[in-house]
Amino acid sequence: MNRAFNFSAGPATLPTEVLETIQSELLDFQGTGISVMEMSHRGKIFDAVYKESVANLRQLAAIPEDFDILYMTGGASTQFALAPINLAGPKTAKKAGYVNTGSWYEKTIKAAQTVGVEVFDAASSKGSNHNHIPKEIAGASDLAYLHITSNNTIFGTQFQSLPSAKESGDAKLVIDMSSDFLSKPIDWSNIGVAYAGTQKNAGPSGLTVVVIHRSLYERESDETPAMFRYSTFAKNDSMYNTPPTFQIYAFGLIVKWLLEKQGGLTGIAAHNEKKAKLIYDVIDGAPEFFKGHSVTDSRSLMNATWNFANTDLNQVFLDGANDRRLDGLKGHRSVGGLRASIYNAMPAAGCAALAEYMKEFLKSNG
């Protein structure tokens, strides 16, 4: 086997041992003679896979009992619309706060405005090309919710802690956790809804996990079609229609891997911190050469972004990385330069190999 270290932003690297489990179970799942992809979602075997994944996720992320766990599809992008439709509809304030920390903000507010929700700009980092998380968030007392993106995949910034009730003006948080879901413990105290596609930290693409406080269903409108309502998924164990069964199975394996092999979310958080430090230490050791995009106290532990002072070196670095089987390091066009996505499944050895290469690159080009 010759696996590369894959720094792709998502879909992203998965734990090799989980892929091996999938491989070994693929043709004959639990002695049934068929694969997990080929069986009814309403059968006993899949029902157990589903139930175990939900129970393990609740334990792993310490999700309180008054929250439901929903398995949906359509990615975070669909949640950009479902959140305003269901949480800021006719029964509540048609106004919601949004914190602008990067490109996803434009899409989230567009979706909200399309369904007639007034957007309140609670804070923004736009003036500095989103190189930090705003320190001051202006809450307002009449907001249906306050929306944030906990980790900004493109710019490489991350909320170090979630806004408190005081900061959000007592509005519950709706959080796009796409790129740091299950990478560290989650403080549920001020959360109304947290959503994430699984394709970065927690599985293949095609599954969106939504964790929602049960009190929020009463805001839904009867005019919203069933498939677009959170309560439909809650009432039907996420099986009102056919769910993405293979993805739920794979997600369940990752949750188990985090729970049993990585020391839970506290364990993986410590591991992720160590991994990110390997890379940020190299950047900090030569700040005139490696121009980190994020300011230090907003740095993401999931996506490290930098440019070379001499931007001609970007491609040279990528070519050398390619030779070393360090894949997926090209930065997003809105920041340029390099981006190392180092989600849960990136081993420390991958970060160490990248850090080593960065040091050698500095020696020969600095």
Ligand code: PMP
């Ligand atoms: N939000 C964030 C923070 C993301 O990183 C992404 C995907 N890169 C999205 C939303 C969009 O997610 P999806 O493609 O699952 O709709």
